[in-house]
Amino acid sequence: MANPTLIAEQIFPSSSVKHQKRTRRWQDWATLIILLLFLMVMLLPLVIITMNAFKTEDEYYATGALSLPQSLNMNALQKAWESTDYATKLTNSAIISLSTAALAVGLSLFNAFALGIGRIRGRTFVLLFFLLATTVPAEALAYPIYYIFKQVGLYNTRTGVILLSAALNSAFGTYLLSSVFSTFPKELIEAAVIDGANKLQLLRRILIPLNIPTLSVLFVFFFIGTWNDFFLPLILLISNAKQTVPVALSMASAEHSVVITSQSAAALLGIVPCIIFFFLFQRSLTRGITAGSVK
């Protein structure tokens, strides 16, 4: 059995030392309370940001940052929403993230079909290449991409960001899906082939339906990753009408003249979509992260 006091001791030194010799039930609750307190500390920055998004600047100066807002004043949020043209930015982020996720899942699926099911010659080498690409820093391709995109008219277009993000994401997707596909029961594939299925039918009728859970994990993973990405949209999208949420918020936070509480409101605007995604996708996310780590 775990010794809770020892663990508690590590997380919050000397907090529950007094109760060391009490009964186990006492220790159980102490551990839980310590963990809950630690969680509160972890979430405190987000709570502070939320509280202060509903205050006026005068109220902020009068009552400080740690008090609850006296009323749900929407001025700061409205100002942040308008100054960042948030509706446009949300639309851009949604278009870019959804398209990237769809395209990247499609590319990963085709690649993994050839590598994991087809087991084509030289697949280890191809996989190694894809795997290397998952970790290469975006700075290593940033300037050539910026230059080429300007030449071919993909600079300052959502299409350009979508293509590049999908290419980067599909490297990871190919790696992951190939290893999932390589353990796919051969009997199923052979049976389908004997029944006269061609490759496209095999992909559409057998592999896709039977791998929906993995594919949806990948989709969610790519979607969140693209939504949260900052570097690529920053260097590839210059006009206000094309920018994504994180880029717009970085601009808002850099303006010194902006009202204090509307800066916290702007940060809150960036957090709210994540809370929604979190509740929608929590399971998929957890599985996606652990799936990529150890096979």
Added chain:
Amino acid sequence: MNRKSATFNKGYWVFLVPGVLIFLVLIILPILANIGISFTTWAGTGTPVWVGWQNFAKASKDSTFWASFRNNLGVILVMVVIPTFMGLVLATTLTDYIARKFGTGVSNFLRAGFYFPQIIPILVSAIVWKWILQPDWGVVNTVLKSIGLASLAHNWLGDSGTALASVMVMLIWIQIGYPLIIFMAAMQRIDPELYEAAQIDGASWWAKFFYLTIPLIRPELFVVILTTTIYSLKLFAPIYAMTRGGPGTSTTMLPSYFAYKNFFETAQVGYGATIATVLTCIVVILTILWIRVQTGQEYRETI
């Protein structure tokens, strides 16, 4: 039967064409181009001028270049050591204790909470912390003043003594959830009978932690350490949003932001490409190490 599946195995390469083509054009080609640019002087317009290893020689004498990698080493140490340790402690407590005493609902709730900072865009986390650390009206300083510790109030991000540490605190805050999730998943595949056997042998909690848990989740431990290291080497948004590498020229400078600065702010594209090339080489070496750990582990599994 065998012959049939052998013929069927042909023709799969067609499915690789779109993926590989996009991959070559949008990733491999630009990376090679970037390596090429590292050997030139170029302002982004006109023709690049070939200068050989000159940029690399310049980097070797550039104190900002070294500072950026030194800072990155510090960031890696802090981001790997502290969250991994906290993740281990939290994961064992949640799996081994909370889940048993209070049910998996409670432990899943706690896990989700600790994980939450991970799914916020890192840029948004950066502006949250910048807001909290603001010197004149920021939360930290206001609170310090109101409880009579005004002397501790500080320009956290603007003072060269505290800037890098302040950024690190935010990075730890972001990172804790990642090892936690990986370790909790790892601990679920450990056979509980092993713990029961150790229990019967009279092993203490610490003995079980060091002699059972740690060796059994070693693959995940490696993965967390390596992926966190690679992730740390790519950190850009927090520096861009919080400090721009300052105060001064290099207090919080990191290589990825230094490359960006040369590309897009000072138009020294050749030098920026050099920094990016060095960074890429380090990341590639670490990735190869990671692949070797993974394949080594597969090898052990097949024995």
